[in-house]
Amino acid sequence: MALTQDPDRTLVDLPAGRLRGAVEGGLTVFRSVPYAAPPVGDLRWRPARPHPGWAGTRDATADGPSAPQLYTEGGDPVLGGHGSPPFDEDCLTLDIWTPGTDEARRPVLVWIHGGGFVSGSGSLPNYSGETFARDGDLVMVSINYRIGPLGYLYTGPEEGNASGAGNPWLSDQLAALRWIAAHIASFGGDPENITVAGQSGGALSTAALAGLPETQGLIKRVILQSPPFGLDLPGPDAYAERTAAFMELAGVKTVAELRELPWQALMGATAGLFAHTTRWGYWPTPFLPVVDGVTLTRHPVEALLHGAATGVDVMIGWTRDEANFGFALDPGYATADRERVTARIAETFGAEAAPEVYAAYERARPGARPADVLMDLITDELFRVPAVRLAEARAEAGRPVLAYQFDLPTPAYDGRLGAAHCLELPFVFANFDRWAHAPFLAGLDPAVRDGLADTMHRAWIAFARTGDPDHAEMPAWGPYETGTRTTMRFGSTVAAVGDLAGEARRLHGAVTRGPLR
Numbered sequence: 037m038a039l040t041q042d043p044d045r046t047l048v049d050l051p052a053g054r055l056r057g058a059v060e061g062g063l064t065v066f067r068s069v070p071y072a073a074p075p076v077g078d079l080r081w082r083p084a085r086p087h088p089g090w091a092g093t094r095d096a097t098a099d100g101p102s103a104p105q106l107y108t109e110g111g112d113p114v115l116g117g118h119g120s121p122p123f124d125e126d127c128l129t130l131d132i133w134t135p136g137t138d139e140a141r142r143p144v145l146v147w148i149h150g151g152g153f154v155s156g157s158g159s160l161p162n163y164s165g166e167t168f169a170r171d172g173d174l175v176m177v178s179i180n181y182r183i184g185p186l187g188y189l190y191t192g193p194e195e196g197n198a199s200g201a202g203n204p205w206l207s208d209q210l211a212a213l214r215w216i217a218a219h220i221a222s223f224g225g226d227p228e229n230i231t232v233a234g235q236s237g238g239a240l241s242t243a244a245l246a247g248l249p250e251t252q253g254l255i256k257r258v259i260l261q262s263p264p265f266g267l268d269l270p271g272p273d274a275y276a277e278r279t280a281a282f283m284e285l286a287g288v289k290t291v292a293e294l295r296e297l298p299w300q301a302l303m304g305a306t307a308g309l310f311a312h313t314t315r316w317g318y319w320p321t322p323f324l325p326v327v328d329g330v331t332l333t334r335h336p337v338e339a340l341l342h343g344a345a346t347g348v349d350v351m352i353g354w355t356r357d358e359a360n361f362g363f364a365l366d367p368g369y370a371t372a373d374r375e376r377v378t379a380r381i382a383e384t385f386g387a388e389a390a391p392e393v394y395a396a397y398e399r400a401r402p403g404a405r406p407a408d409v410l411m412d413l414i415t416d417e418l419f420r421v422p423a424v425r426l427a428e429a430r431a432e433a434g435r436p437v438l439a440y441q442f443d444l445p446t447p448a449y450d451g452r453l454g455a456a457h458c459l460e461l462p463f464v465f466a467n468f469d470r471w472a473h474a475p476f477l478a479g480l481d482p483a484v485r486d487g488l489a490d491t492m493h494r495a496w497i498a499f500a501r502t503g504d505p506d507h508a509e510m511p512a513w514g515p516y517e518t519g520t521r522t523t524m525r526f527g528s529t530v531a532a533v534g535d536l537a538g539e540a541r542r543l544h545g546a547v548t549r550g551p552l553r
Contacts, residue, residue, distance in 0.1 A: 045057075045059060045064045045136065045137055046058055046059060046064055046137075047093070048066070048137055048222050048223065049222070050219055050222060051089070052070070052087055052088075052089035052090065053089050053090040053091065053092070053093075053094055054092070054093040054094065055069060055093070055094050055096045056093050056094070056095055056096060056097065057096045057097060057132075058096075058097040060166070061166060061170070062135075062170070063133050063134065063135060063166055063169050063170060064133075064134050064135075064136065064137055064223075065097075065131070065132065065133050065134075065166075066096040066131065066132040066134075066223070067096050067097060067098055067099050067100070067129075067131045067159065068096060068098065068099055068100030068129045068131070068159070069096055069129055069130050069131070069132060070087045070128060070129050071087065071128060071129065071130055071179070071211055071212045071215035071216075072084035072085060072086065072087055072128040072208065072211045072212070072215075073085040073086060073087050073088060073128070074125065074126035074127075074128065075125060075126075075128060075182060075186070075204065075208075076125045076126060078196070078295075080125070080186065080295050081186070081189070081191050081197075081204055081291075081295070082196070082197065082204070083201065083204065083207035083331075084128060084204070084207045084208045084210070084211035086211075087128075099121075099131070099159040100122075100124075100126075100127070100129050100159075101121070101122045101123055101124035101126060101127050102121050102122070102123055102127060102157035102159060102160075102180060103123065103125075103127045103157065103180055103181065103182055103183045103184070103186065103187070104123045104124065104125060104127075104184065104186060104299040104300075104302070104303060105123065105151075105154060105155045105156075105183055105184050105303065106154065106155065106184070106303050106306055106307060107123075107155075121157065121159075121160075123299075124299075125186065125299055127180045127181075127182070128180065128181065128182075128208055128211070128212075129159075129179075129180050130158065130177055130178065130179040130180065130212055130215070130216075131158060131159055131165065131177070131178050132165075132175065132176070132177050132220075132223050133164070133165035133166055133168070133169040133175070133176040133177075134169060134175045134176075134223045134224045134225065135169055135170070135173055135175075135224065136224045137222065137223055137224050138224050139221075139224070140224050141221065141224070141225065141226035141229075142173055142174055142175050142224055142225055142226060143172075143174050143175070143225075143226060143229045143230075143231065143500050143501045144174065144175045144176075144177065144216065144220050144225040144226060144227070144229060144230045144231065145165070145168055145172075145174050145175070145176050145177070145231050145233060145500045146177045146178075146179065146212075146213065146216060146230060146231065146232045146233065147163055147165070147176065147177065147178040147179070147233055147234065147238075148179060148181075148209060148232065148233070148234035148238035148239075148241045148242055149163060149178070149179075149234070149235070149238050150234065150235045150236030150237040150238040150239065150262075150458075151183060151236070151237055151238075152236065152237055152319075152320070152321065153183060153184070153187070153188050153205075153237045153321065153323045153324065153325070154183055154184045154188075154306065154322065154323060155183065155184075156183065156237075156238075157180055158178035158179045158180045158181075159178065159180060161470045162461065162462070162465070162467070162470050162471060163178050163465070164178075164465070164467060164470055165177070165178055166467075167465055167466050167467050167493065168465070168493075168496075168497060168500075171466070171493065171494075171497060172497035172500065172501065174497065174500060174501070175220060175223055175224055175225035177216055177220070179208075179209065179212045181205050181208035181209050181212065181241075182204045182205050182208055183205065184302070184303070184306055184323060185282065185302045185303075185305070185306055185323065186204065186299065186302065187203075187204050187205035187208070187323075188203070188204075188205060188323035188324060188325065188326075189279060189282060189323060190202040190272065190275040190276075190278075190279055190326040190328065191279065191291045191294075192272060192276070192279070192291075194291055194292075199330050200272060200328060200329075200330060201328060201330040201331050202272075202275075202326045202328040202330070202331060202332075203325055203326060203328065203331045203332055205241065205325070206241070206244055206245070206325070206331050206332065207331065209241055209244075209245055210245065210248065210250060210251070213230075213232070213245060213251060213254055213255070214254070216230065217230065217254050228256070229256055229501075230254060230255055230256055231255075231256060231257045231258065231259065231499070231500040232245060232246070232255050232257075232258050232259075233258065233259035233260075233261070233496075233500075234259070234260065234261065234263075235261035235262055235458070235460075235461060236261070236262050236263070236264060236457065236458070237264070238261075239259075239260040239261050239262060239263035239264075240263050240264055240265070240267075240325070240336055242258050242259070242260055242263075243258070243260060243263055243265075243336040243337060243339075243340055244325070244332065244336035244339075246258050246336075246339075246340065246344065246345040246348050247336055247339030247340055247344040247345055252345075252347075255345070255348055256348065256349065256503070257348055257349035257350070257351070257499065257500070257503055258345070258348055258349070258350055258351070259351045259352075259496065259499065259500075260350065260351065260352040260353070260423070261353060261460065261461075261464070262353070262354050262355060262358060262419055262457055262458075262460075263337070263352070263419070263422075263423065264319070264418050264419060265335075265336075265337040265418075265419070265422035265423060265426065266417045266418040266419065266421070266422045267319075267321065267324065267418065269324055269325050269326065269327050269332075269335050270324060270326055270327070271326065271327050271328070271329070272326065272328055272329070275324075275326050278309070278313065278322075278323075281309060281312050281313075282305055282306075282309050285304075285305035285308040285309060285312070286301060286302065286304075286305040306322060306323075309322040309323075310322045316368075316376075316380070317377075317380040317383075317410060317414070318414070319359070319362055319414065319418055320362070337422060337426055340426060340429075340430075341425075341426060341429045343433075346433070346435055349438075349499075349503040350426075350430065350435075350437040350438070351437065351438040351439075351440070351499055351505065352423050352426060352427060352437050352438070352439055352440075353423070353439060353440035353441060353442065353460075353524075354415075354419045354420045354423050354440075354441060354442070355419075355441070355442040355443075355455045355456060355457055355458075355459055355460055356415075356441055356442065356443050356445075356454060356455040357411065357412075357415060357445070357453070357454030357455045357456050357457075358414075358415040358418065358419045358420070358456065358457040359410075359411040359412070359413075359414035359415040359418070359419075359457070360411050360415075360452065360453045360454045360455075360456040360457070361453065361456040361457035361458055361459075362457070363407070363410070363411050363414070364407075364411065364449070364452040364453050364454070364456070365449060365452065365453075369407050369410065369411075370407055371407075372405075372406045372407045372410060373406055374394065374406050376406070377394065377406040377407075377409050377410045377413075378390045378391060378394050380410060380413070381393050381394055381409075381413060384413075384417060393413075393543065394409055396539075396543050397409040397412050397413060397543075400412070400539055416540045416543075416544060417544075419457075420441075420537055420540050421537075421540055421541065421544045423439070424439070424537045424540070424541050425541075427439050427516040427521075428516075428518070428541075430516075431515075431516055431517050431518045432518060436515035436516050436517050437515065437516050438499070438505060438513055438515060438516065438524070439516040439521075439522070439523040439524070440523060440524040440525070440526060441523055441524070441525050441526070441536055441537070442455055442459065442460040442463070442526050442527075443455055443525050443526055443527030443528075444459070444463075444480075444484070444485075444488060444526065444527045444528060446459060446476050446477065446478070446479065446480060447478070447479035447480065448475055448476050448477065448478040448479055449475075449476075453476055455527075456476065458476070459476060460492070460526070462474070462477065462489070463485075463488055463489040463492045463493070463526070464489075464492050464493060464496055465493070466489040466490065466492075466493035468485065468486075468489070484528055488526060488527070488528075488530070490509065491509055491510050491526070491530055492526055494507045494509060494510070495507060495510060495513070510530055511524075511530060511531055511532050512532065513532055514532055520534050520535075521534055521535040521536075521537075521538070522534060523535070523536035523537065
């Protein structure tokens with residue numbers, strides 16, 4: 037897209053210095069804006085620090101580096117790839133799309149990308165904020181933060197970190213949110229009307245932010261797309277084995293030595309940690325947030341369950357076939373037999389109940405293969421059931437959420453992916469041109485695709501503006517309340533359905549993995 041420069045629109049003065057953005061398609065866009073100091077050298081694994089500022093005018097017309105991560109040439113077989121972007125530890129930046137750098141005080145939508153805690157970038161074209169800013173008269177902000185070993189490895193107490201504070205990723209996101217609250221008015225935004233949205237790991241991040249005492253009053257509403265709330269998050273002692281394995285893979289014995297390694301060497305060790313931590317029948321997570329007792333005192337969903345963020349509006353949802361994203365195309369699961377899947381079920385429900393649970397999943401999906409039963413189990417354990425339990429708890433507390441299920445299957449890969457994890461993203465952003473590289477969108481009927489995208493995109497805009505997602509092109513949504521359990525189904529048809537996840541909710545009862553036992 038051609039860039040034009042108009043000093044009346046593209047120059048913004050901040051306490052840290054002057055920025056020059058560019059006009060793109062009628063919007064004013066600022067890219068690679070630093071919100072914290074580069075976390076390099078002694079600041080590796082330290083909490084985010086304020087940026088020292090810059091002299092003169094900083095060019096903000098091009099994306100900077102993304103957080104260091106593993107990258108496979110050609111990208112992911114489901115999501116594809118845009119080609120290898122530049123990576124660097126100096127990555128604590130954000131991008132801003134605004135209809136105008138004026139005093140209009142528009143609602144603000146902050147996006148936190150997912151990626152299994154090891155990949156992704158807020159500056160990917162997929163997450164361009166142009167559609168939200170243009171269609172909703174919003175100020176859209178997308179952030180980069182530390183991921184993989186640089187964001188999630190727990191290094192424990194050491195000199196300069198006597199408390200043993202972990203989770204650099206969370207300190208980055210908190211710093212970004214504070215920066216936005218302090219400065220977004222200069223970009224035409226309203227610091228008192230901020231919605232934070234995230235998908236997958238970004239949704240767990242969003243929940244973590246909303247539950248922090250430091251953010252009370254900063255966040256007006258949150259959108260939680262496919263949060264993996266069923267994950268068990270380790271404490272410091274449980275994380276120690278993972279950290280020791282990583283250090284061995286990196287060829288060092290101390291954190292001080294680890295801090296001296298180039299980030300490329302850390303990525304090499306990350307590949308080994310995948311193999312070390314992967315368990316059959318579980319979503320692979322080499323790195324996880326740590327409940328360190330300092331930055332996170334409990335699982336993010338526990339905070340939301342037990343009174344945190346009571347004044348924050350919540351939208352939460354899942355895709356019907358979340359786990360198909362990670363398992364449907366893996367030949368190691370395609371050949372799974374009933375015995376092995378039943379054994380995996382027994383790890384959650386116990387050996388006595390496992391055969392009947394398997395049969396219940398079979399009844400719910402006629403003709404299901406063992407692999408299908410396994411994927412439905414993982415979807416429920418990790419995503420659907422924990423989300424529903426949060427919805428139930430909020431309803432009982434008189435603060436009901438808005439719940440949804442994305443239900444449109446893709447015909448790609450002979451239909452094996454179904455309505456998989458991540459599939460709702462281009463519908464929410466309504467930017468299929470930015471996803472042309474993504475194989476999982478192949479074969480979708482353009483009329484159905486574009487109609488559903490328009491409906492969802494407008495709902496997300498309406499919620500970010502007012503907290504009410506309803507608009508003229510969609511049935512009335514309604515909150516998830518104990519009596520109705522209203523859940524919006526976004527599929528080839530759009531409808532508000534009562535107790536859409538009822539079978540999963542009843543099957544799991546009081547039994548599930550993670551913090552919602």
